[in-house]
Amino acid sequence: MKRLSLLILILSLSCAKTSSEAPETTSVRSNARSGWTTDEQHASTPITSGKNGAANQDSAPKIDEDKFALIVAVGDYDPSTGWSNLSSNKDVPLIKAALSMQGFDTVNNVRVIRDREATKEGIQDAVRKHLVANAKPGAVMVFHYSGHGQQVFDDNGDEKDGYDEALVPYDAPMVYSDASYRGEKHLRDDELGGLFIDVRERLGPSGDLIVVLDACHSGTATRGLGKARGTLVKMEPPSYTPTAGDQTGWIAAENVAELSPMVVISAASADQLNYEAQDENGEWVGSLSLAVSKTLSTLDADASYRGLFDKVMLEMSSLAPRQTPQIEGDINRKILAGKAVPKLDYYTVVDRFDKRNFAINGGQLHSIFEGSRVLLYDIDVEDTSAVAPKASGLVVESYLQESDIELDGELSEEELRNSWVFISDRNFGKMKVNLQVDVRNNAAFQRILQAEFDKVPLIEVVDAVPDLLVEMNNDFTKSRGTNALQIITSNDYVLYEGTVNDRNQPAIAREVIETAISYAQTAYLRDLAMAQEDIKVRFELIPIEVEKRGRGTYEKSRISLADKIGADGVLVLNEGDHFKVKFINEGRKKAYISLLDIQPDNVVNLIIPGEQETAEEYVVAAKDSLELSYIFEIGKPYGVEVFKLIATEEPVNLGPIVTNRGGSTARGEVADRRGGGQVHPLEELLINSYKAEDGENTRSTTTTNVPPSSGHIENLVFRITEAKE
The missing domain is CATH 3.40.50.11830 (Rossmann fold)
Structure with a gap:
């Protein structure tokens, strides 16, 4: 029998509760599932401006000339170096697509250097000529690296573990040699950090520098189940003895009054390898590159770096569960110096192929997958509940930034030009x-x-x-x-x-x-995510100290959540820690809540409602909060855990579904409770996800569609570690 991560201790018998490259123009259409684009074989009709507003004027965010990025991708290393090749070049279209959606001019302001260009001198030169030269007060700069990383003997005694972190350029050998190579071609964190100081000085306090490192530097390995960006081999002389300094992390990202803030996001801790992952099309890419791209494409404009990182953690828990991404710097401020582009509730037409087929400016990075349903309304219709749609259709192909739609009927070019496209039923992709x-x-x-x-x-x-x-x-x-x-x-x-x-x-x-x-x-x-502003509920963990009295466990005092945030920016709970949960409804309607726990070993538990409780018991009024009297205790297994809060306008009975893994008993109980055999879309989604176990849908990997109005899902990702001595 598997042990659960969470043991629920009930304080009272009453259970009382206290309150691929982005297309550069609309005439470029993705022609392969990988998301790569081409100008070849185009017979489609690009949509152009109309008197009521161009459909394609909203197809890409307005370009912000003060946003610049440098992407370094080293995938095909010089064979003489001893490094294995990586899929780093596949990261480039992901990052460019995400930056494009955030208003970066990917033609003029985003520079890419690859492979042979990316020597140590080439990277340093690109930072100076592209980032330093273009930096000015209030601007936003992004540095993204995909390639190998390695730990190198510390040459100035500042590192706490005695090793510098280093990027591995195209021609940098893996192995130290007194006779031929002593690490001079590696780009150490100290050297890169010095260049970033120059960027930050020019940006000033109102600017922003974001560094994303899809690499790793050391780690342990057992069966070698994945392609890793890094090595167990350290770049050091045979006689080297590390001495402890005072610096930790990749690049010092502390705040200095005259410098811009800087945030550094890296794919793994210094003692972990960074594994590549597969995207929706089976292409191998950098796990952090994919996670960051998806997150940047779907964040709200007022999101903080902490919010961004929480979503990156959630993505990484699925893409690369063996590692824990890290974040350094001031993570509580708004992303991109407050200049993030807000996500839209609708999409626009970027290509028309015939009277029934067209493309929209949303794709896999927006979690739009084949099988989703769409509705079309006239431009400027924001309250879709007040008018009937003028057309409906099906997503027949999904690419990186775009999706192909087939209408149920026909529309003229003029009608299509003056349409906004809304997702009416979302498919969350295939199980595989x-x-x-x-x-x-x-x-x-x-x-x-x-x-x-x-x-x-x-x-x-x-x-x-x-x-x-x-x-x-x-x-x-x-x-x-x-x-x-x-x-x-x-x-x-x-x-x-x-x-x-x-x-x-x-x-x-x-x-x-x-x-x-x-x-x-x-x-x-684990990957399910939905946003519904009317029932927008978030939740907080409240760490506490407890005391035992008789058979009971009681709250003694509360601990600041900040004390549980590790140096890497990750919420860490130790085995034996205790906490409570508080729900805050920021929406306009009351919300019924359920809470799922997904353990590191993939065991799923329904925490709320409990076995003897009903879904109706857990309801939070609009603009109100609910703190549970339960005390939770953390237990094994260790690793990355996900709490998934599901908020709905009406009670959702997930208990029988999870307990019986979608079996017939669950279906009967759900149908009887709602009457007439009706099942809530989220209940049906979970039921359908279990059907393969009964052989009911083993002929297909497709899953149930869910209307966006069905509910709101919030996720909390944290790490469970061994109990402190």
Whole structure:
């Protein structure tokens, strides 16, 4: 039996509660699922301005001439260096697309240097000529690096661990040699930080510098399940003995009165490797690059860097669960010096192909996926509930920044030109899991496994970089005996253990399938996000000290949440910590709340409502708050945990669905409670996500559509660590 991360201690019997490259013009259309664009074979009709307002005038944010970015991507290293090649060049269209949506002029103000250009001198020169030269008071500067990173012996004694962090340029060797290479081609954090001081001086206190490092520097590895941007090898002389300085982190990002603020976001801590991840199209990209791109594309304009980082953490918990991203600097101020472009509730037409087919300026970075439904209204119609739509359609293809729509009927070019496009039913993408098989010395069982895999489209068998590894009779299982089988996640959690024999092979194969499907379903739930302003509820954790009196556990005092934020900007709770939960409704309507807990080992728990409670009990009035009297205690497993708050206008009964994993009992209880067999869209979404376990939707990986008005989902991501001594 698996242990839960959270043990709920009830204080009273009454359970009382106290209150790919972005297209540069509208005539450029993505022609491949990877999001890359081309000017070839264009027969479509670009939409142009109309007297009532051009459809494409809103297709891209207004360019801000005071926003500049430098993107460094090193993927194909000089073979003589000993470094493996990476997918860094695939990060470039992601970052450019996100910057474009934030008002960056990607033609003139965003410079990209790749591979051979990205030597140490090339990177330094680009920083001076592009960022330093263009910096002025109040401007916004972004530096993004994708490539290998490495720890290098500290040459001035300032590092706490005795090692400088360093970017690995195109021609920098991996291994130290007294005779031939002593690290001079590496770009140390001290050197890069010095260049950034020059940028910050020119920007002044009203400017902003954001540094994103999709690299890593050291780490531990077991089975090598993913492609890592970094190495276990340190760049150091054989006789080097590290001495402790006082600097931690990547680049000193502290505030200085005459300098601009600076925030540094890195993909992993110094003791972790940074693994690449797959995007929606199966392309390998940098995990942090993908997370940052998706987050920048969907944040509110008034979001803080803390809010941005919280969403990056959530994305990374799914994309690269073996690592923890880091943030340094003043993270409580607004992103991009308060010049972020607000996300729109609607999209505009950027291309018309015929009377039924066109493209909009929203895609995978906006969480728009195939199968979503859209409604079209005249431009300037903001209250869509007051008028009927003039057309409806289906998202038939989704790219990085754009999506192709097929209408249910036909519209003229004039009608299409004067339309805003709203998502009426959102599909959250397909459930899928990449599974690698390392089963040895049992050919019969391998055949049975493969036959089961062939029945389930959401399972893709891969040769490398899996989400799950099924292993038997290899070096990691032989100590447990012959034919001992286990399934582990990419971050080394054991999800299943069993022993195969001649009689139980079909049963074990089915359990492998069920474990893989359950993993895919949990990953899918982790990624769910919705925003609904009418029922916008957020929640806070309140750390507390407790005391025992008799059989009870009681609150003794409260601890500042800031005391639980680590040096890396991540909320950290230790095993044995206690806390309470408070919900704040910032919306205009009352909201019913449910709270899910997704553990690091992919176990899903419904925290609220409890087993003996109803969904109607947890309601927060508009502009009001609700603090629970429950005390929660943190327990194992260690790792990145996700709390997912679901707020709805009417009670949603998730208990039977989670408890019975979407089984028939859950469906009956949900239908009976609502009457007439009606099921809330979020209930149906969860039910549908479990159906593959019963073989009901194993022929497809598609999932249920959900209207945006169905609810509001907030996420809290934190790390659970071992109890303090």
